[in-house]
Amino acid sequence: MKLERIAVVGAGAWGTALALAAHRAGREVTLYGRDVSDIHATGENREHLPGIALPPDMAVTDRLGDVITADAILIVTPTQTVRSVVAGLAGIADDTPVVLCAKGLERGTELRPTEVLEQALPPAAPAVLSGPSFAVDVARGLPTAVTIAAAEPKLAMALCQALGSSSFRPYAETDMIGVEVGGAFKNVLAIAVGIVAGRALGASAAAALTARGFAELRRIGAALGARPDTLMGLSGLGDLVLTCSSPQSRNFSYGLALGRGEVPAHVLVEGAATAAVARALALRLGVDMPITAQVAAVVEGEIDIDGAMAALMSRPLKHETE
Ligand SMILES: NC(=O)C1=CN([C@@H]2O[C@H](COP(=O)(O)OP(=O)(O)OC[C@H]3O[C@@H](n4cnc5c(N)ncnc54)[C@H](O)[C@@H]3O)[C@@H](O)[C@H]2O)C=CC1
């Protein structure tokens, strides 16, 4: 299976970075955005990746019709927009690979992006791309590794071959649930670690929250049918470590601002949108996720940070691996 023409839907930071990665891999690339006039005028995405020139032979369009004939389409818009965005691709050929790159759960349905795709665009062959990767790093060609999952191993590998280059190394996987669970929940957990950093509660607390957050990730993964090994990989542990340790992460920075008592920046924070859904899903499945629940309570304005920390620290003592 040769995937030569790659379309990217969503000209934000990550969509533009992935378009650059595909171009570097030698593919014919079309980047779609709702308003691409500034990119056309300046040759770069000044809003999201200033200072990084886009190659002149990368097609940039605001017409969705230009992308539906691609060999594979990457969806790189916020999770809460995936349903309406993929519905706009109704003209695709049967079994066109559609790669979901958003990290979150849909509010109102608790669905993962690939489940949304299956409902909203049945002809698509779903795939997922996730892992520890800041857009600016990928755009600058710094070494990065991600996971690409599809039900069919051949499709996962074809996508890896289409997007991989000497600076961007995708690993093939068939566990789409595990890859999506890792990406969605690590954002919520990163908010918790950001809050602890903003409150200056110490590096020990940050490490403890990261490790106990990973325990939550593994529990919800098991309940949803993810393979444990997937969560040990790039899209689970790898992305959790990245996002929980760097103010470059919008989720971490959002927590940092909350912890300092500041107003968070007005940027996309997927973990804030997903936190309440994640809490509801865990509750419905009977999975114990105290950190996720406290993040949801803080984000939704139900409790203050000191109350959330007190609630976490006063839980009954238990065995670590329970
Ligand atoms: N920025 C990063 O380093 C990474 C981001 N991601 C994920 O990628 C997803 C997108 O994030 P970013 O690109 O960083 O966000 P962003 O805020 O930079 O860009 C989002 C883009 O989506 C566009 N958009 C919103 N609604 C749309 C719609 N209905 N139709 C078409 N375009 C629409 C916006 O105009 C904007 O250009 C998120 O789920 C994020 O978690 C994943 C890995 C890395």
Ligand SMILES: O=C(CO)COP(=O)(O)O
């Ligand atoms: O997912 C990411 C890195 O892998 C980006 O994280 P933020 O959305 O928190 O910036």
